[in-house]
């Protein structure tokens with residue numbers, strides 16, 4: 001029924017998932033490559049998803065006491081160098097500004113790859129007493145990392161994100177904030193993006209440069225690969241000591257603050273695409289769909305049809321609704337609405353109007369229902385709600401059915417050879433072992449989950465005594 | 477009555493307006509200087525104002541069909557150089573990135589000082605047919621200009637702004653969009669920021685690098701100096717020709733698009749401070765006040781006082797309300813609320829509670845009213861509305877009383893020697909004459925207002941035949 005032109009242009013996801021992804025990104029008009037190497041253009045349909053993410057995540061932040069600020073985008077080299085692990089991690093991949101106007105700078109500066117050093121430099125002058133604590137700041141900005149290979153949303157030289165940076169008077173409070181923000185990310189993914197996640201701690205090898213501990217949420221894409229979707233770091237007092245951030249506590253002694261940082265980026269849009277998308281294109285969860293309902297008039301040149309379509313749009317004023325009144329064919333419009341992942345399509349033509357009805361079609365499962373126009377508002381609310389839940393349940397079932405267990409090296413290797421998904425297995429806790437696994441199998445530790453199980457007494461790979469259960473996977 | 481410590485710390489605005497401004501910016505905790513030379517830190521109180529500006533201005537944009545996008549922050553040198561006037565205007569003041577990671581770049585790139593070139597480069601590949609027009613895109617981002625002297629909000633090396641960039645099929649449509657956006661800015665300033673403005677066109681000397689015509693809104697600060705508060709540019713087809721942005725029109729011929737751009741920046745926060753502030757600090761218009769009502773409990777340790785304060789906060793849930801429950805004295809809290817420009821203070825103590833009343837104090841005029849707790853919600857709504865209007869009317873009266881007229885050179889010189897404000901005077905239209913005025917008197921043409929009058933037949937400065945009436949002024 002639908003005009004197939006648009007749809008034929010995308011590769012089947014079962015045939016070539018990577019190509020399918022690129023096709024969807026382009027055809028749904030989310031992003032365009034720019035002539036600035038490694039940088040992307042966020043087109044209206046892509047940026048609008050980010051705006052909806054921002055508003056809802058920001059509201060969740062503020063409910064926990066977060067305040068937004070804005071720090072400079074440049075970091076002088078001497079500032080970047082203050083924390084040893086941090087500079088080692090980031091210096092090789094930053095962009096350097098060496099000239100201002102016509103003159104060389106006395107000291108070169110990088111464009112922020114992340115802003116720990118800037119927040120620390122600020123906190124040093126801003127925090128004096130226990131009364132100044134906690135500081136729970138966040139900023140929405142873009143950051144730059146000089147990546148060699150780039151992919152839309154997943155990896156680009158410039159990307160958009162939020163980065164929270166907090167300072168606390170005790171180690172315990174910092175640890176609580178670290179976990180609190182990880183929970184906010186998990187809740188946001190599950191409730192707003194309909195993406196279930198695995199929560200846990202990163203191994204030392206995979207943790208953030210300069211952190212004492214990094215926590216992560218890991219989502220599973222349709223192809224069985226993992227995507228790190230948000231991270232929360234506890235820095236202890238390491239940065240505070242490097243930068244000299246001290247405060248006078250209630251007992252009148254000088255103490256170092258304890259710090260955290262946490263971030264989520266436009267990468268998460270890649271997760272939305274790869275968790276929910278299908279062979280007709282993008283499928284957006286209603287809560288982040290810039291357009292939730294597309295009304296497609298049938299025989300729109302017939303008298304009264306377009307007027308009725310506009311009338312329905314007015315009636316559905318509580319939702320994000322558009323009327324496709326372009327001069328394309330209905331079939332073309334259907335394909336386009338499907339490609340763009342718009343959750344609900346309403347078809348309305350002369351016969352429907354006569355009968356006081358319209359056809360409501362769901363993007364997630366293709367189900368069509370005839371709805372009385374009088375009930376439309378309530379029906380749309382219910383269906384959007386149901387789509388949001390169904391999408392989550394479907395993704396959750398997919399995740400559950402792609403978690404495997406391995407107790408022996410043989411089983412471990414075989415599972416990764418035959419299946420795609422997470423493999424739970426015991427690990428000795430040693431970095432060399434983890435590096436060997438990566439080298440041999442292109443598999444990385446995704447996290448040590450909060451919910452630990454004891455699958456065996458020995459490390460799945462080297463046979464030494466087991467310390468932790470780890471989720472292993474291939475990752476974006 | 478109020479604890480004077482905080483207040484004494486700021487310089488009187490009549491004594492030293494520049495110092496008063498710096499004091500307010502610091503004491504109201506809007507901004508902090510950073511160790512990154514020429515860049516500022518937006519603290520929570522400052523950034524929250526920007527967030528309120530963003531949301532409301534963005535809503536006004538979207539109501540006119542604007543869509544938000546995001547372009548890369550870097551501009552390759554060859555791209556910046558494509559439009560001759562534009563590169564001449566901006567190249568001397570950009571920051572250059574020359575290295576990515578450990579390697580020198582093949583071509584250096586600047587951090588965007590403005591994004592005309594990036595939008596043009598994008599539009600060139602994006603626009604093919606009249607069906608693709610108009611494109612009405614905007615982005616919220618930060619830009620960098622390598623200024624030598626900087627002042628909080630008014631001039632810094634990095635600042636936040638929005639930049640709209642549109643493409644149209646006809647010259648007329650581009651001109652209409654240019655004026656439409658100028659009107660949006662004027663309406664926003666008047667209705668949201670309570671700042672009256674003068675609308676007009678810039679002279680060729682003062683227009684944007686690469687524009688055919690620049691339109692501006694000019695606001696008058698308390699000290700009689702002007703602040704350019706928003707600009708809207710019509711590029712005609714100049715950029716389109718430089719970049720080769722063509723489309724196939726309905727008549728099947730290839731045509732160049734006509735373009736506009738328009739921007740408003742964090743500079744406008746400087747205007748809010750300098751238009752409305754007084755010797756007790758900041759005075760915020762309710763519509764951009766992050767906190768609209770501060771509840772100060774009196775004798776807060778007495779039973780029931782704090783509970784009542786929290787109860788009132790709940791009751792006023794439709795407004796942005798905080799309770800100052802810190803252990804500072806009420807007098808200190810009053811000073812702080814005044815310094816931060818919070819429009820309404822509610823004082824509530826044991827006697828008030830017994831009488832079922834509270835005291836409502838307005839920041840703009842210091843007026844105190846006893847209000848029955850039962851009427852509080854309605855009263856607060858009314859008072860906020862009245863503050864918003866009164867602030868606008870006061871600023872409008874100030875503007876009106878600081879506009880002067882000059883018909884002769886003598887009068888022109890004398891007025892600027894004795895008064896501060898705008899001076900309306902006729903001008904010959906010649907650049908040399910305008911440059912001479914600037915050189916001799918440190919006065920610049922602010923705009924050629926929409927509403928032209930004929931004050932004289934000859935130019936106020938050189939005596940040649942007059943072409944335009946101009947608003948002249950000293951400017952930030």
Ligand SMILES: [Zn+2]
Nearest residue numbers: 428433459462
């Ligand atoms: Zn091992």
Ligand SMILES: [Zn+2]
Nearest residue numbers: 904909935938
């Ligand atoms: Zn003249």
